[in-house]
Amino acid sequence: MTSETPHRRPGELVFALLLVVFSVAAFWQAYGISGFSSKIAPGVFPMIASGVMVISGLKVLISTARLPKQDAGAPGFLSEILTGRHLVVIGLVFGYVLSMPFVGFVASSALFLFCAFQFLWRKNPLLTLALTATTLTLIYLVFREVFQVVLPQGTLIRGLF
Amino acid sequence: MLEALGFFATAWTDPWLIFLVATGTLTGIYIGAIPGLSVTMATSILISFTFKWDVNEALALISGVFFGGVYGGSRTAILLNIPGAPSAIATALEGYPLAKRGEAGEAIGLTTVMSVFGGFVGIIALALFAPVISEFALMFQSRDYLLLGVIGILLVGTLSGESFAKGAFAGALGVLIGMVGLDPMTAEGRFTFGSIHLLGGISYVAAMIGLFGVAEALVQLKTLNTPAIKQKIDRIIPKFSDVKKYFWLAIRASGIGTIIGALPGTGGDIAALLAYDDAKRSTKNPERPFGTGNREGLVAPEAANNAAVGGAHIPMLTLGIPGDAVTAVIIGALFIHGLKPGPLLLVETPHLFWFIVGTLTLANIFLLIFGLTGIRLFTKIVECPKAVLIPLIIVLSSVGTYAIQNNPVDVYWMLLFGVVGYFMKTYGLEVGPVILGVILGPMMDSNYRRTMLRARSDFGDFIWGFISNPISLILTVALLFMLLSQTKLWSYLRSRISAGRT
Numbered sequence: 214m215t216s217e218t219p220h221r222r223p224g225e226l227v228f229a230l231l232l233v234v235f236s237v238a239a240f241w242q243a244y245g246i247s248g249f250s251s252k253i254a255p256g257v258f259p260m261i262a263s264g265v266m267v268i269s270g271l272k273v274l275i276s277t278a279r280l281p282k283q284d285a286g287a288p289g290f291l292s293e294i295l296t297g298r299h300l301v302v303i304g305l306v307f308g309y310v311l312s313m314p315f316v317g318f319v320a321s322s323a324l325f326l327f328c329a330f331q332f333l334w335r336k337n338p339l340l341t342l343a344l345t346a347t348t349l350t351l352i353y354l355v356f357r358e359v360f361q362v363v364l365p366q367g368t369l370i371r372g373l374f
Numbered sequence: 375m376l377e378a379l380g381f382f383a384t385a386w387t388d389p390w391l392i393f394l395v396a397t398g399t400l401t402g403i404y405i406g407a408i409p410g411l412s413v414t415m416a417t418s419i420l421i422s423f424t425f426k427w428d429v430n431e432a433l434a435l436i437s438g439v440f441f442g443g444v445y446g447g448s449r450t451a452i453l454l455n456i457p458g459a460p461s462a463i464a465t466a467l468e469g470y471p472l473a474k475r476g477e478a479g480e481a482i483g484l485t486t487v488m489s490v491f492g493g494f495v496g497i498i499a500l501a502l503f504a505p506v507i508s509e510f511a512l513m514f515q516s517r518d519y520l521l522l523g524v525i526g527i528l529l530v531g532t533l534s535g536e537s538f539a540k541g542a543f544a545g546a547l548g549v550l551i552g553m554v555g556l557d558p559m560t561a562e563g564r565f566t567f568g569s570i571h572l573l574g575g576i577s578y579v580a581a582m583i584g585l586f587g588v589a590e591a592l593v594q595l596k597t598l599n600t601p602a603i604k605q606k607i608d609r610i611i612p613k614f615s616d617v618k619k620y621f622w623l624a625i626r627a628s629g630i631g632t633i634i635g636a637l638p639g640t641g642g643d644i645a646a647l648l649a650y651d652d653a654k655r656s657t658k659n660p661e662r663p664f665g666t667g668n669r670e671g672l673v674a675p676e677a678a679n680n681a682a683v684g685g686a687h688i689p690m691l692t693l694g695i696p697g698d699a700v701t702a703v704i705i706g707a708l709f710i711h712g713l714k715p716g717p718l719l720l721v722e723t724p725h726l727f728w729f730i731v732g733t734l735t736l737a738n739i740f741l742l743i744f745g746l747t748g749i750r751l752f753t754k755i756v757e758c759p760k761a762v763l764i765p766l767i768i769v770l771s772s773v774g775t776y777a778i779q780n781n782p783v784d785v786y787w788m789l790l791f792g793v794v795g796y797f798m799k800t801y802g803l804e805v806g807p808v809i810l811g812v813i814l815g816p817m818m819d820s821n822y823r824r825t826m827l828r829a830r831s832d833f834g835d836f837i838w839g840f841i842s843n844p845i846s847l848i849l850t851v852a853l854l855f856m857l858l859s860q861t862k863l864w865s866y867l868r869s870r871i872s873a874g875r876t
Contacts, residue, residue, distance in 0.1 A: 309772065348762075
C-alpha cells in the first residue's frame, strides 16, 4: 500500500480528466449497444461497468484537483513522467513491433536489442553487438527449440530468417 | 483416497514432470529475485509459450515458477534491500539490517527453511479444505458468483491501490475490456466498432503481458542507474536450535498466510505484512528491536507469504475466483487449457486438482534444495544491469504475445496496454484489478443475466434474491460493509465509537 501523495504529480490532473472523458465515451458506446431496452440485454453490464468508471473517475478527478500543486522548482511532466529516455524506448518498441511482420522476428529483435542496449547501457558498440548476439541466440534456442514457438517470419525476406 | 494419492503422485513419478517443476522453481527464484522481473510478469509470458503443451506439463512449470518466485523476492530484499516482489517488503525491513551486519547467509538460510515450512502448511490446507469448500460452493447460485466477483475485484482494488476510487475504476475498466467482442449469449457485437479484429475480443494474455511486462519495464526505466551492492555470503544452513526456536511463530504466521491467501482479493503481500505485524506484537522480549535485524520479523512474513500460495489456490480452484494478480494469471492459463476452475473442477477433473497439489509439494521440496545452494552464483546474476534487462523483457513480452495466436494485432494491443499501464502505475492506479476484471468480467456478466432471468426481469425479485438466501445474504452484507467502510459515515461512526470509549 502506498501512502497518499501530498502533492499532485505532473500531468496527473490531465490524466484524471482523460479517465473521465474515456469513461463517458465508454458509457455512451455501452448505451449504444442496446440502450435500456431490457434488463438482460447485452449492453446492460457494459453500462454498469462504464457507469462505475464514470463515478469513480469523477471521484479521482475531484480528489486530484484538490491536491496542492507541485512546488515551482519541482520536475515537470517531461522530466519526471515521460522522460526523453521513455520517449526513445517507447519509440524503439513501436518501431520494433511494427517492423516485425515485415522483416521477421530475428532481424527486428536484433536491431531493437542492439539499439536499446546501446542507448540504455552506453558501452562499446562491439560489446553491445556481442551481447545482442548472445541474448538473441539464447532466446531463439529456448523459444524456437524448447517451447517450439512459431516466431514471426518477415514478408520481405521470408525464408532468410 | 487411493485414487487421489495416485493423481498426487503423477508429477513425482514422471522424470520429465519432475524436471519441469525443478526448472520452474529454479527459474522462479531468479525471476522473483531480480528486481524488475515479477512472478506475475513471468507467469503471463510463460502461459503464452506453454499453451500448446500438455496441461500437466504447463501446470508443473507454472507451479514451480509461482512457488520459486514468491520465495525469490526475499533474497534481493535481504541482499540489496530491494524487495524483488511486494510480498518481500516486510522481509527487507529485517533482512537487510541483518545483511549489513554480515549475517546475510544465515538470514537467507532461515528464510528458506521457514518459507518451505509455510509452503507446506498452505499446501496441507489446500488439500484438506478445498474439497470441503468445493462441496459447499456447489450450493452457490449465480448471484453469489456475481457477488464474489464484485467483492474480489473491489478487495484487490482497495488493498493494493492508493484509493478506493482508483481501485474501483481499474476493476471496472478490466470488466469493460472483458466485454469487448461478440456477446456469448446473443452474438451481438460489443465495442467492436465494425472491426473484425475486435469480434473475438481483446486477448487477455495480451493485456496481461502489456500491463505486467511492458508497463513494468517502462516504470523500471526511472531507476535505471541504481547501483547494485555487493554482499559477502558465509554460513547458509540455519542452526537447528534457531528453527526450533521459531517453530510456533512459523506455525502461527503460516496460519495467517493461508487464511489471508484464501480470501479473494488478498495475497502474499498482505499476508506477509499482517504476519510481520503479528510477530511484532507477540514477541515480548525481542533479541534486537524490530527494524534492526530482528529474526522473528524475518521468519513471520516469509512463512506467511509462502503459505499464501497454497491458500490462494483454494478460492481459485474451488470458486473460480482468483485471490490475487498471480492467481488471476494462472486461472487464465487454466482457461486456455480448456479447464473451468470452480466447484465442478474437483468433481469433473479430480486428477487435475490432486496433480496441482502434488506439483506444489514437489516445488516446495525443490525450493529447499535450491534455496540453500547456489547463492554465490545468485549474487552475480541479480547484479545484471537493468539496462540489459529492460530490452529483454520487451522482446520476451512481444514474442510471448505473438505466440498465442500468431497474430500481430495482439502485439499491438500488448504495446498499447503497456503504455497505458505505465501511466496508470505512475498515477497510482494498480493494474492488478484490471486483469482481475478482464478475467472475471464475462463470468459476472453471464451470472448477472442468469440472476435477472430467474427473477423474470423483475427488479424487486432480483434484489429479494440477494437477501432471502443465507449465503447470498452473507455475501451481500460483506459487500455492503466494504462499500460502507469507504464512506464518510463510517469514519464518523468510528470516531463516535472511539470517543464513547474514552
